[in-house]
Amino acid sequence: MITMSEVSKVYGNGSVALADVSIEIHKGEFVFLVGPSGAGKSTFIKLVFREELPTSGKLFVNGRNVIDMKPNEVPYLRRGLGMVFQDYRLLPNKTVYDNVAFAMQVIEAPRREMQKRVHNVLDLVGLRHKVRTYPSELSGGEQQRVAIARAIVNNPAVVIADEPTGNLDPDTSWEIMKAFDTINKAGTTIVMATHDKTIVDAMRKRVIAVEKGYIVRDQERGVYGYED
Numbered sequence: 122m123i124t125m126s127e128v129s130k131v132y133g134n135g136s137v138a139l140a141d142v143s144i145e146i147h148k149g150e151f152v153f154l155v156g157p158s159g160a161g162k163s164t165f166i167k168l169v170f171r172e173e174l175p176t177s178g179k180l181f182v183n184g185r186n187v188i189d190m191k192p193n194e195v196p197y198l199r200r201g202l203g204m205v206f207q208d209y210r211l212l213p214n215k216t217v218y219d220n221v222a223f224a225m226q227v228i229e230a231p232r233r234e235m236q237k238r239v240h241n242v243l244d245l246v247g248l249r250h251k252v253r254t255y256p257s258e259l260s261g262g263e264q265q266r267v268a269i270a271r272a273i274v275n276n277p278a279v280v281i282a283d284e285p286t287g288n289l290d291p292d293t294s295w296e297i298m299k300a301f302d303t304i305n306k307a308g309t310t311i312v313m314a315t316h317d318k319t320i321v322d323a324m325r326k327r328v329i330a331v332e333k334g335y336i337v338r339d340q341e342r343g344v345y346g347y348e349d
């Protein structure tokens with residue numbers, strides 16, 4: 122699904138965000154990306170959906186060569202990826218339905234298929250009854266569940282989440298993690314950057330730890346490994 126070979130990323134100001142990273146993430150895995158602030162986790166994620174390009178190395182995502190890709194191929198790469206962010210990033214002037222359907226409208230899905238699929242993914246996150254609501258009328262946890270529905274509506278091979286529980290209380294965070302676990306059990310690969318020690322220690326998934334741009338640990342059924 123994701124193969125990085127000797128990937129480095131140096132930003133224009135000289136910051137080394139990733140250094141010589143080689144890693145393989147396979148279909149169906151659930152991976153936690155952990156490490157101190159500034160370690161390179163967000164950069165890792167940005168490289169995968171080609172918001173940033175590596176300075177050197179090789180990167181393949183869903184069988185596509187991300188580095189040699191032509192600009193008109195980038196939308197195809199991103200359709201195979203679902204993104205979830207700490208700050209939800211919903212469109213405030215659209216209803217829950219439209220926020221989720223919007224991701225499908227982009228690929229011009231037939232209307233009936235679209236309605237069915239939007240309702241299905243909203244069911245999956247437990248929010249079908251909120252279809253006509255606007256984001257501002259929802260709690261943070263509900264907004265994040267809408268964002269998860271939006272991320273999976275096109276049935277992506279990989280869902281990438283950057284601190285999705287960072288703004289949520291512990292109970293709500295667990296609801297969000299249950300949604301990710303369900304999606305993963307249905308076969309979707311999950312890559313999640315997180316600072317949530319409780320969740321990582323309880324779920325015992327693969328843990329990749331990054332420090333100062335280097336991978337310092339890669340464990341099956343791993344633990345968070347930091348005190349906060």
Ligand code: ADP
Nearest residue numbers: 132134136137138157158159160161162163164
């Ligand atoms: P994390 O997500 O683990 O907090 P980041 O990937 O955001 O880490 O950052 C890794 C390093 O790269 C940090 O030193 C950060 O300041 C730097 N960095 C991140 N984004 C940029 C950018 N757009 N321009 C310059 N430096 C950046």
Ligand code: ADP
Nearest residue numbers: 132134136158159160162163164167207283284
């Ligand atoms: P987050 O990891 O919370 O998603 P960012 O990736 O935007 O946040 O930023 C993470 C780190 O990278 C922060 O320390 C931030 O100051 C630094 N950073 C982000 N963008 C830039 C930039 N353009 N120039 C320098 N540092 C940056």
